[in-house]
Amino acid sequence: MGSFDSFGEFLSMGGYAIYVWSAYAFFVVILIFNIWQPMLARKKYFKQLLKREQVQQERAQARHNQEEMTNDSAS
Amino acid sequence: MWQWLFKLSSPKWFYTISGQLMPWLAALTTLLLGIGLVWGLAFTPPDYQMGENYRIAYIHVPAASIAMGCYYMMACMAAAFLIWRIKMADMVAKACAPVGMTFTALALFTGSVWGIPTWGTWWIWDARLTSTLIMLFLFIGVMALRSAYDSEAAGSKACAVLSLVGVVNVPIIKYSVEWWNTLHQGASSLSLSNTSANPPEIWLPAFFVGFGLLGFYLIAIILRTRNEILIRERRTDWVVDILNTNKGFS
Numbered sequence: 001m002g003s004f005d006s007f008g009e010f011l012s013m014g015g016y017a018i019y020v021w022s023a024y025a026f027f028v029v030i031l032i033f034n035i036w037q038p039m040l041a042r043k044k045y046f047k048q049l050l051k052r053e054q055v056q057q058e059r060a061q062a063r064h065n066q067e068e069m070t071n072d073s074a075s
Numbered sequence: 076m077w078q079w080l081f082k083l084s085s086p087k088w089f090y091t092i093s094g095q096l097m098p099w100l101a102a103l104t105t106l107l108l109g110i111g112l113v114w115g116l117a118f119t120p121p122d123y124q125m126g127e128n129y130r131i132a133y134i135h136v137p138a139a140s141i142a143m144g145c146y147y148m149m150a151c152m153a154a155a156f157l158i159w160r161i162k163m164a165d166m167v168a169k170a171c172a173p174v175g176m177t178f179t180a181l182a183l184f185t186g187s188v189w190g191i192p193t194w195g196t197w198w199i200w201d202a203r204l205t206s207t208l209i210m211l212f213l214f215i216g217v218m219a220l221r222s223a224y225d226s227e228a229a230g231s232k233a234c235a236v237l238s239l240v241g242v243v244n245v246p247i248i249k250y251s252v253e254w255w256n257t258l259h260q261g262a263s264s265l266s267l268s269n270t271s272a273n274p275p276e277i278w279l280p281a282f283f284v285g286f287g288l289l290g291f292y293l294i295a296i297i298l299r300t301r302n303e304i305l306i307r308e309r310r311t312d313w314v315v316d317i318l319n320t321n322k323g324f325s
Contacts, residue, residue: 002117002118002119003117003118003119003120003121004117010116010117013127013128013130014121014126014127014128015126015127016126016127016128016192019128019131019188019189019191019192020116020127020128020130020131022188023131023134023135023184023185023188023189024112024116024131024134026181026184026185026188027134027138027181027185030177030178030180030181031291033177034174034177034291034294034295034298035294035295035298037173038295038298038299038301038302039298041302042298042301042302042305045302045305045306046318046321049309049318
């Protein structure tokens with residue numbers, strides 16, 4: 001393929017395999033990190049908002065129940 | 076042009092347009108990076124002195140250029156924020172720091188790895204390497220400074236000032252190979268300014284990777300900026316609508 005005679009030769013990079021492939025591996029890591037991290041942050045943010053809303057609803061529900069109980073005992 | 080910039084400074088407009096632009100940008104980036112990487116890794120002939128090791132340059136040179144461009148962008152946004160108080164500029168500046176940090180780290184790492192067999196050392200305190208390391212610390216410093224403030228406004232202002240002070244470092248990186256007698260070589264045939272030294276099959280893959288990486292850089296900035304918009308504008312009606320439709324799917 002291309003400038004190499006075989007796939008094995010492509011992998012060995014003329015003896016520079018460890019340098020070339022570690023550089024390209026780090027390149028891929030940087031690419032993945034720059035996409036994955038903001039997407040994860042977005043997900044976390046939505047989850048956090050959902051949780052906050054649920055807590056607020058539960059509190060409102062609890063307050064409502066308490067009011068009903070006091071009304072019941074009053075009557 | 077000015078009207079377009081003015082519109083872009085509205086968070087809502089930025090969010091909408093960037094959302095529509097994203098799939099096209101992603102497709103173009105994938106295509107350019109795919110062609111450039113396969114071409115550069117497998118099809119260009121080996122260098123007569125460095126053998127196959129020079130293939131690292133196809134990512135090293137674009138990563139370093141974009142890292143410097145990212146710093147300029149962060150400084151411009153800082154200036155726009157300080158002078159005109161544009162909130163959007165500060166959000167983009169905030170996104171620039173982590174992205175620029177990773178690109179600078181990539182440039183330093185690929186350069187070091189290339190240097191081991193070529194120079195016989197992975198590090199030397201030469202002007203270009205040192206000034207690039209300073210840029211890495213500036214990006215990290217801006218991030219640390221922002222997180223050190225409890226008040227959003229005070230943090231933004233401090234970061235903007237630090238970004239502007241640090242901008243003197245970028246031309247030093249650029250011209251270090253001309254001003255000082257460095258071990259790092261001068262602008263190579265993979266840079267935009269000098270394409271005559273080598274045949275096109277050597278430098279063309281670098282252009283594909285370069286523009287592909289530029290597209291990727293924009294995507295990375297846009298993703299972070301959009302998150303920041305959702306956080307800072309969470310009380311506005313249009314963001315509340317977005318949040319309500321998205322919460323269930325997270």
